[in-house]
Each structure stands twice: as C-alpha cells, then as structure tokens.
Amino acid sequence: MAAKSGSRTAIYIVVGVLVAVVLVVWGVFQFSGGGSTTPVAGTYTTTLQDSVVVAGKAAPITVDIYEDFLCPVCGRFESSDGGDITSAINAGKIQVRYHPVAILNRATNPTGYSLRAANAGVCAAEGGVFPAYHDKLFAQQPSENSAGLTDQQLIDMGTQVKAPATFANCVTSGKYSKAVTAETSRAAKDTSLRAAGASSFGTPSVTINGKRAEPLSDGNWLTNVTK
Amino acid sequence: MLADEGSGRSWLDVVGTLVRLGLAAVWLVSGSIKASDPTQTWVAVHAYQVMPNSAVTPVAALLPWVELALGLLLLLGVGTRLVATLSAVLFVVFIAGVSQAWARGLSIDCGCFGGGGDVTPEQTSYGTELLRDGAFLVLAAWLIIRPRTLFALDDVLTRGERQSVGGGGS
Numbered sequence: 001m002a003a004k005s006g007s008r009t010a011i012y013i014v015v016g017v018l019v020a021v022v023l024v025v026w027g028v029f030q031f032s033g034g035g036s037t038t039p040v041a042g043t044y045t046t047t048l049q050d051s052v053v054v055a056g057k058a059a060p061i062t063v064d065i066y067e068d069f070l071c072p073v074c075g076r077f078e079s080s081d082g083g084d085i086t087s088a089i090n091a092g093k094i095q096v097r098y099h100p101v102a103i104l105n106r107a108t109n110p111t112g113y114s115l116r117a118a119n120a121g122v123c124a125a126e127g128g129v130f131p132a133y134h135d136k137l138f139a140q141q142p143s144e145n146s147a148g149l150t151d152q153q154l155i156d157m158g159t160q161v162k163a164p165a166t167f168a169n170c171v172t173s174g175k176y177s178k179a180v181t182a183e184t185s186r187a188a189k190d191t192s193l194r195a196a197g198a199s200s201f202g203t204p205s206v207t208i209n210g211k212r213a214e215p216l217s218d219g220n221w222l223t224n225v226t227k
Numbered sequence: 228m229l230a231d232e233g234s235g236r237s238w239l240d241v242v243g244t245l246v247r248l249g250l251a252a253v254w255l256v257s258g259s260i261k262a263s264d265p266t267q268t269w270v271a272v273h274a275y276q277v278m279p280n281s282a283v284t285p286v287a288a289l290l291p292w293v294e295l296a297l298g299l300l301l302l303l304g305v306g307t308r309l310v311a312t313l314s315a316v317l318f319v320v321f322i323a324g325v326s327q328a329w330a331r332g333l334s335i336d337c338g339c340f341g342g343g344g345d346v347t348p349e350q351t352s353y354g355t356e357l358l359r360d361g362a363f364l365v366l367a368a369w370l371i372i373r374p375r376t377l378f379a380l381d382d383v384l385t386r387g388e389r390q391s392v393g394g395g396g397s
Contacts, residue, residue, distance in 0.1 A: 007384040010306035021292045072273050216266040
C-alpha cells in the first residue's frame, strides 16, 4: 500500500525541496532587487548631437547605449543597471551617449510609439530634464501590443519633471523624429553593434569605447570598467 | 503464470526507469540552460504576454530552479509519482502558453536583444514545440500511472517506513 501511494517521507522531501527552492530564490530576489532598484537621481547635464543625448562630462570611458523605450528588455536593463549607470555619470567616471532608437514602431496599435517616445526623450534633453524624463519613460513603460502612451501623456510626464514650455510642442511636432529615424537606420546597418552571431541589430545594445559589451549576461560590465 | 507476470513487471520497471531518467534529463538540461541565462529566460517568459512585468520577473527567476529541483528528485527517484504529477502540471502550463501564443498570432520576436536571436525561430516552430511538450507529458503520465522504477530512493524510503511500522508491532 505504501508503495502504491508513494512513501510519506518521499512526499515530505519533495515538498520540502520545492519550498526551499522558492524561499532561496525569493531571498536572493529580495536581496539583489533591493540593492539595484534604489533610484538614483541624475545630476548630470546633457548636450545633443542630432538625436544622440550626450550625458555627463567627457570621461576616459565612453559608453554608448542604444535603447527603444518600448523594448521590454530595455526596461529590465534600466531597472537592473540604470541606477549604477546614473551614479557613474554623476561621478564623472563615464560619459554615456544615449541613442534613443525606434525599432518597435510596429509593436503598438496605433503603430509608432517607439518613435514618439524616442522623440520625447530627445525633447527632454533639449529641455534640460533628460535624466528624470528618461526614468519616467521606463517607469511608465507601456507593454507591447498596447496603444502606447499618447502625446498628451508624454507631455504630462514632462510637466511632472518640470520640462520647459517648449517641450509640448517638441513632442507634438515630432521635432527629432527624423533624426531618430536616421540614427535608427544607421545603428541597424552598423554590424559592430550586433551581438555575436546575431544577424540584426537589437536593443538594448551597449558599447564601451566603441567595443560591444554584454551587460545583460555580464553583471559586472560596469564595475569592471569604472573600478 | 506467476513467472510471466513477474518478468512482465520487471520489463515495465526497466521502461519506467528509462522514462524517469529521461524526464530527469529533460528538466536538468532545460533548467540549467534557463538558470545560466536569466535574461534570456526573462525574455522567454515575457514573450508569452500572459503576465504583467511584475509577475514575469519572479516567475522567470523561479522557473529554472524549480525545473532543476524536479530533475534532481526524478534522478534520485524521490516521490516519483508526486514529482511526475507536478511535471505534468508544468507541461500542461507550457502547452497552454505556447498554444495561446500561437492562437493569438504573437510574434515571439520582440525585436529586442536577447540570446542571439534564439526567439526568432520559435515563430515557426509552435507545432514542434507542442509535439515535444506532449511527448514529455506522456512520459510524466507513465510515471503517474506506474511510478515503480528501479534504482529509486523511493524503495529505500518505503522499506524504511515498513520496517519502522513492523518494528513497532513486534
């Protein structure tokens, strides 16, 4: 009978092992999550080169970050590494060249949120509120196959971070849309930005002094260059 | 007659053992691949678009280790029937996930970087994936119906319980 229904001890072991797995993963999760999600306010200033947002002063290390504000992995990258990146810019250890790109235009209905969000990001740099607005874009990141955020919602987020009056017009007129589209196609053609073995450009893509880095699989990518 | 039954039983035990070890291998391999690349796992879970991001993160963090645990328990043969049942539940969840992605016409490729484009071919391999998961489900079903296998710790545990019960009686 015991053999048929399974040993009681075995059942305790199975349940015990699974509970232990859940607790350990949850514990690690709390620990690492608590450390990395501490928000860091960007105190750096930005300048614009077409649609490229140059964040912070010139530093020995230049990090180029290509991101699409709709891309879920970009959101995950921002939440895991964004604070550390901001701190490093604040401290003058690195200069980051943010390249807002629009590769997921087709992934919203109506299409084109990626481009409008990228344009708004550049507008925020023009208005001097890029660090806070960049955080907002990811904090309020819509999901794929949604409608995305409306222009009005993008403008309201700007108001919340004290963007100047010109910001609204910059968003609705798509002032930097052309530059973003041009930068997106340039990036798409640049084979040095692609992951090893990948046949196309994806986001997020990160380079350190022009050399592709793998921040998603290498948790120490930033400390390795800033220490 | 009795001898026939006996040999039939042992033959089935051998098959059951292979099924158990096969299923263990499935979990250990898939679990270790997932555990070694958390971001790719997150991307994969996210791509099903059945959970908000706040749920994707813990599920993606937990899944690889649950798979490894199931694989290890099967390898050792501890609580085979229970572990097979849990495996079957997971396979049904996976099958449901793939089916809904297929039915909704989701393009699993989100256009984002992740695992060297591993997600792109999935677009065209829904059928194969369902067949494979279905096959794994059959393996799990075997062990639920007939959990008796060779070289399983279950034997030792059961014997231990019997002995302690017998010892108490005498």
